[in-house]
Amino acid sequence: DGGITQSPKYLFRKEGQNVTLSCEQNLNHDAMYWYRQDPGQGLRLIYYSQIVNDFQKGDIAEGYSVSREKKESFPLTVTSAQKNPTAFYLCASSLTGGWGQPQHFGDGTRLSIL
Amino acid sequence: DQQVKQNSPSLSVQEGRISILNCDYTNSMFDYFLWYKKYPAEGPTFLISISSIKDKNEDGRFTVFLNKSAKHLSLHIVPSQPGDSAVYFCAASTTSGTYKYIFGTGTRLKVLA
Numbered sequence A: 001d002g003g004i005t006q007s008p009k010y011l012f013r014k015e016g017q018n019v020t021l022s023c024e025q026n027l028n029h030d031a032m033y034w035y036r037q038d039p040g041q042g043l044r045l046i047y048y049s050q051i052v053n054d055f056q057k058g059d060i061a062e063g064y065s066v067s068r069e070k071k072e073s074f075p076l077t078v079t080s081a082q083k084n085p086t087a088f089y090l091c092a093s094s095l096t097g098g099w100g101q102p103q104h105f106g107d108g109t110r111l112s113i114l
Numbered sequence B: 001d002q003q004v005k006q007n008s009p010s011l012s013v014q015e016g017r018i019s020i021l022n023c024d025y026t027n028s029m030f031d032y033f034l035w036y037k038k039y040p041a042e043g044p045t046f047l048i049s050i051s052s053i054k055d056k057n058e059d060g061r062f063t064v065f066l067n068k069s070a071k072h073l074s075l076h077i078v079p080s081q082p083g084d085s086a087v088y089f090c091a092a093s094t095t096s097g098t099y100k101y102i103f104g105t106g107t108r109l110k111v112l113a
Helices: none
Strands: A004-007 A010-013 A019-025 A031-037 A043-051 A054-057 A064-066 A076-078 A087-094 A109-113 B010-014 B019-025 B032-038 B045-051 B056-059 B062-067 B072-077 B086-093 B107-112
Touching: A004 A087, A010 A019, A019 A031, A019 A087, A019 A109, A043 A064, B010 B019, B019 B032, B019 B086, B019 B107, B032 B062, B045 B056, B045 B062, B045 B072, B072 B086
Parallel strands: A010 A109, B010 B107
Antiparallel strands: A004 A019, A019 A076, A031 A043, A031 A087, A043 A054, A064 A076, A087 A109, B019 B072, B032 B045, B032 B086, B056 B062, B062 B072, B086 B107
């Protein structure tokens, strides 16, 4: 059954620590995305990757890093430089990064600061 | 600057009636629009889309209308069912520049049995 798997569902971080959120897809999609959702706000794009070994900053990339070494995997690292990391993080993929491609989402990871 | 706006944070509708969810945008370069549905503790699910060459797209109980001159789109659900209770997001994109979607803040729909 194809889809996007995000793990863990809930994550707690101490201040000053880096933490990595996992995102895996078996849809054979080229493009992958990371969004952040805060209460009362829409989804904001952190990073996206249209192809393996390539990725671009989104609107709110500061304090985050990504890698795309494999087509099916797009992990997001929340670094200690991200001053307000508490949020709901969503990973998505689309067949290509082109126009008119709906994105398929995982079920998200909720990150909280201890 | 919120380029895609959903001004109604919530909406309640009786089962069997029509639900109308609205979305306004400011960027006239947007030419492709989508609606997503999101249940609690789950990721958004793609519902329906429309490109700017059309003014209407229909899929079963769901119809999206696009008014380019008013920079407005709406999602109609007829008839509404209790299972439609969720948060609905609209999103917009443009073929020019870097491809990405801009999402609205969402409208929580509650369908009352």
